[in-house]
Amino acid sequence: MKKGMKWAWLVIVLAALVGLFLIPGGAKETLNVAGEFDLQPILKLPSIGPVDLSVNKAVIYLWLATAVIIVIAIVIARHLKPEPGRFQAAMEGLYSLARDGIARSVMKSGVDAWFPYIGAVFFFVLVNNLIGLVPLPFGEHHQLSFYAATANLYVTITLALFTFVFTHYAGISKYGVRKYVGGWMPSGAPPVLREFIFVIHAVSEFFRLVSLSVRLFANMVAGHAILAVFFAMALIFQSYLIAAALQGASVLIYMFEIFVAVIQAFIFAILSAVYIGGALDSGH
Template sequence: MDSLVVKKSLVDSLQASHSENDSGWILHHVMDGNYLDFSPFFKLYLPKIELLGFDISITRHVIFMWLAAILMFIVFTSVARSYKKSLIPKGSSNFWEVFILFVRDEIAKPTIGKGYEIFLPYLLTAFFFILFGNFLGLIPFSATFTSNIAVTATLATLSFIMIQFGGIKNHGFVGYFKGLVPHGVPIFLLPIMAIVEFLGLFTKPFALAIRLFANMTAGHIVIYALISLIFVMKSYLISPVSIGMALFIYSLEVLVALLQAYIFTMLSSLFIGMAVHQDH
């Protein structure tokens, strides 16, 4: 009883200090908001929209999501147009082709195998959506919408739907759920295995969502924390160190941005492949 009170007070004090010490600005920067933050210059407030009682305001992350979507549409329709002119890629088409071929030949083909073509549009869109989001987040004054749990959870949900779609399409509704439990399991283990495997269906996309969210959030938090070292120590002398380290983390973030887009797509593809080929 006593320890619980202690815990509660600890939490309270942490929360209190969090707002008192004004380190909340880190979370403010990382989290969603109803304004575009161009501080210290100005803040651009966005409209609030409500639909059937739901708050569907246009937020910072929505704006950058749309920006990524528009960029993607422009880039890839122009790539498609360049291919329509001639099969020989020119200019930036070469660059984007590398990624498209990578997703096709290194992610979708080996993990899904035969019939991978149906899932390719989803995997490509997810890959570039996350990639564009990650890189947009690295631009100053922008926000990383892929570091929002709502976004990653939605993406993971779509992956979940694709996984189930792949499984049901290949094995039928009943066959798919029957095949979830591997063959040769002793009878008395069957109920446990069924529950474990069924839970496994949901833990996979859950892990996808948390992984992307945590990776994209952590890097930004570390950068902000390193910058805030200057203010915590109240000294300019620390600034070369903290900026140098922040720069290092930033370069790491560039790597992470690429890697997380790859990992999300790779794992989605892998899970789809596992659902499509249940026997192994």
């Protein structure tokens, strides 16, 4: 009987596969992955000079992330107990990760002064990345779709600019302009080489800004693009069989994207801490 059941299952699976293969696909649609990242203004607002404050998909995602952060912060502030419940224990774990795993582990000094920024950037990027993995009705014709504010280069550039500005602010306020900028020049090197190294250092400071923003942006775009391609490939192949297989694969990709969302927030915060800590310890 057991053997018969096994054969029955195999037959059913095979019949389902054949059936999926035989069912004709839907209407042929074009693959428009890039359209997922287009930003059409949802609420038109007057622009001030070049600054167009219109509300679009990215702005709504930013609002959502901020709202989530505000709600969590206020819930925590209201219900903080000496004996933590599950939610509070989880938040305390995240807080400890941000403070001990990120700020304390890479900064030699200034942890207390700069942790509010580093912790906030960690949570802001983390919440933004994770909201990007929740299907929300902001796609074309209000269909459910994935998008993340951090999958937009200008959002990540702004965040990276915060780190860039704070890095040099930290260095200058600690050592003064002359000593901080002079610290980029190795005093032991011969004259021409010294200026050369100074230029290289200045350029590398700029490229930190670029790499910090592009890394986060490209990771999120790539993740969402892969998910979109997996969903859209069903349309290309016009086959329910392939669509079923791709759905299974896209679940794995989705799980990997959760990992990437956390890791990218972690890397963004830890690199911010490294840069700020480096500026604080530069002028020896």
